[in-house]
Amino acid sequence: MAAAAAAAVQSTRGSLREDLTCAICCDLFREPVMLACMHHFCKSCISRYWRGTQGPVTCPQCRKEFSSKQFQTNYLVAAMVEKVRATTSDAYTKNLEKQLKEALESHRLRKQDFINSIHRDKEKMNIIKSVAADLQARVKSEFQALHQILHDEEACTLEQLRREQEEELVKVQHHLEVTEQAAKELEDNIKALQEASTATQDIVLTELPALRPCAQVDIAPEFDINAFSNKYLAPLQYITWRRMFKSLKPGPSLLTFDVDTAHPSIQVSRDKTVAVESNVMTHHVNHNKRFLQCVNILAAQGFQSGRHYWEVEVGTSPKWDLGVALENVNRHARIKLSPESGYWTLRLRNGNEYSVGKQPWERLRVRSSPQRLGVFLDCDERRVSFYNADDMSLLYSFANGPRGKVFPFFSPCITDSRHKPQPIKLLHYPPAALSG
The missing domain is CATH 2.60.120.920 (SPRY domain)
Structure with a gap:
């Protein structure tokens, strides 16, 4: 691409040089003058071309006739010629080539810096991802340990509640069974007594019917709902938080001054x-x-x-x-x-x-x-x-x-x-x- 640009510039320079070349001496104009037909020549060249001619003169390019030897200096073309002459000199060309080389080297170095920066950024991204992955694993491990502590505390508390519930239910269930058995025995005795009472209408009763001995029933066990509930209606989160300290790693160190x-x-x-x-x-x-x-x-x-x-x-x-x-x-x-x-x-x-x-x-x-x-x-x-x-x-x-x-x-x-x-x-x- 750079070569194509350089070729285009060179082609443009060549075309401009041709336009500013005298058709007589085939060199860049020196003191360019313009004829009435708009063609340009060196002042010395056109003067020499017309020397010795009597009467009308002609343009060396288009052969148009002019009644007199007249031309005018074209200062714009003269300035362009000087610029082309300066830009086509060996010193100018070498300086331009040097600048081009330095600019090219500078861009190559900047490009390499950008490439190195891109590599460093990608390496940093990989490091960040790697470190973040390790940290995520560590965070998950730390919180998993906390979850396990809470899970164990929850399971322990629920198991304790289940055991206490079972103990209370066993006590009440035992009293219920004894009471039901005593009620059944009383019901059997009532039935026997009712049958004996009906028989006395026909015969003389000489003795009471045989009755079953009634079981002794203790007073029903008290169930203190407050005592049963209080420890589970307590601030469980705070109590658990306090207990967690003995399981934390690291837990707060109990320091003393030496x-x-x-x-x-x-x-x-x-x-x-x-x-x-x-x-x-x-x-x-x-x-x-x-x-x-x-x-x-x-x-x-x-x-x-x-x-x-x-x-x-x-x-x-x-x-x-x-x-x-x-x-x-x-x-x-x-x-x-x-x-x-x-x-x-x-x-x-x-x-x-x-x-x-x-x-x-x-x-x-x-x-x-x-x-x-x-x-x-x-x-x-x-x-x-x-x-x-x-x-x-x-x-x-x-x-x-x-x-x-x-x-x-x-x-x-x-x-x-x-x-x-x-x-x-x-x-x-x-x-x-x-x-x-």
Whole structure:
């Protein structure tokens, strides 16, 4: 197609050159002049052609006669001739060929870029489809497990209701049978007595007829409909939801603070679920487990396999650090929190500045300030994720998480004198497990 276009351009140029060629010298016009018959010639050529001619002169092309040697300069044709002469020069042609080559190469490169982009887009689409298929399978598996839990709870509850119904029915059925038997025996005795009463009209009765002994019937068993119904009219969904916690994988981890790791300015509650920074230094035995330079503390529970989730209440505290730390982090030096130092964390400063624990810190946009945070640790896939526990929206996820044993990490940070220290609370939910 490009060759055809080039040939067409070349043909057009050839035709134009012929139109601008002098019929006398067979070259491009030089100072083109036009005769009255509209034919053009070089000024010097037509002057030389008419030289020595006396009287009328003729046009070299059409042979038309003119009474005098008159012509006029055609500036438009002259300009066209100069343009053709310039565009047909070797320098111009080479420059044009260079531009054509560069344009062609540029388009080829752009085309290759587009082809590469198309390949990348198709590869991305295949990756998205593959990842989405894996995620769909995982989601279905997770919900299937929940469905199974609910199915088992439903079957267990219905079986319990069936057994209790059967027990009540057996008690009433037994009393019904005994009562019916006693009524039949009384009916037989009444019949015998009625027959004896009729016989006394003809003979003298000397003794009562033989009567069947009547069975003793206990008082009918009470059926307390309220007691029978209450447990099934209770908030079954809530009760089942509470029971589900023991079957969730992962279920909320029941963490407690490890007092032996607490910086001396951290006070821990008696039940080891609340930690708060204090101006009063607590006397502790110093050992390798304790943080001495930074106001940090770890949980007593560590993890190195499986999936684990826990929630932390930070309330309205203007500053804190949360996440996980490797077991072997240096606890006696002041170290910047980052994966390179063995920490995967999220932090808050100045009440609304959220950052990811990297060096340098990476600012994080958070739509609303969470008062409860969830931390999800997947040891097998090496992922650490942070959630707003109020609506379970994802705040950030480390894709290249820790290897080896890690412990939940917390820092209430040092509070300035203008603010009251705010505690960090480990949430245990539900507060108590229900018996099955």
